[in-house]
Amino acid sequence: MAFADHLPINESLGVFVGVAGFDWLAEGQAEPLKALLAALCAGVAIALVRQHWKKRRKE
Helix, strand or coil: CCHHHHCCHHHHHHHHHHHHHHHHHHHCCCCHHHHHHHHHHHHHHHHHHHHHHHHHHHC
16 A cells, blocks of 8 residues: 555644644634645654554564
8 A cells, every 4th residue: 555545634634724723813814835734744754653653563
């Protein structure tokens, strides 16, 4: 399976909504590109940590 199949969608969506909502409340406008970038980075980091954790548990 491709790496994209293992991205944590729920966590990434939560980060996107959180960052966009914070920008909207703090600055009066949301920056969707910045929120999308943060969500992708968080999703990749979570997926890598999960993959590492699963590999270590099997050993």
